Amino acid sequence: MGKVIVVTSGKGGVGKTTSTANLGTALALLGKTVAVVDADVGLRNLDIVMGLESRIVYTSMDVIEKQCELSKALVKDRRVDGLMLLAASQKNNKDDMQPAQMKAICDKLRSTHDFVLVDSPAGIERGFNNASAGADEAIVVTTPDVSAIRDADRIIGLLQHARIEPINLVLNRFSPELVGNGSMMDQADVLDILNIDLLGIVPEDSGVITSTNRGIPLVYEDASPGSQAYMRIARRLTGQRIPIPDLEHKGLLTNIVNWFTRKR
């Protein structure tokens, strides 16, 4: 039986979809069977971020309306073994789906996959309720800024209320330089406020933009710092004990050298 993990945040634009795409791909690269589910009905994006947009025929709504079997609606990612995408319907809206229907889909997927990652829409309303309905665990994605953290705290409260646990944090777009000069909260500050466990830190990486442009998740590129961070997080999800590197203790010079010597 696989695990169903909802990837959520409250605030939009903090990297939920990027994180879902990369963690799903990373888990498949580690040999796991993975289904990634786009729960953002009406505003789907996981397909385009993963580069699978041209291959979507059926969506979760077709499965719910019994237009097709679940297995038929899953799009296989041909670049890696064991990775499937279930797209959201673009012509429906969030109220067309019931939490129980999403839960039924997640329960079916968990019987055939090691991991089911559900990409939640932003917000705390119906879309979030649908996305989290079938989840055992949650990954809360936030960036180190006040609005994202405040919204993350709201979502954590709702997840706790729904008895979804563990709730782990991914701190995204972390800039060691800004933390170093006191312009950005560090992980200790964020954890002190949110009071949940840290699953990983993803450094700011311009590679995310180019990988999204191309529809090729960052984790296919070994050298990128974002890619390495997502691979470490995926390993932790599989139960491996991988320490979280202390990104902020690197000096500015080290970071500059790393930036110039990385492969692009």
Next chain:
Amino acid sequence: MNISIKQLFGRRPKSSNIAKQRLKLVITQDRMDVDDRFMTRLHNELAEVLAKYFEFSANSVQVSLKQKGNSYVLVADFPYKKFHDINIG
């Protein structure tokens, strides 16, 4: 006054610290589902009761909710000048 002296003679406080303090305050209030009006009312009523027992300067009073690990504490800071000479009980 306090802030302007600091700005004149020292460095400005790091914005990350300001962010953290602001967040802690607002998130504690979010979690407790209390707003500014509630806090003001609590402040005023506490002051009303405490004024019976001792003297304090109204502008130095601070009433706030703080997070302590997994729980919350109400911190009421009433720096007293002197106790009133009354018999309690």
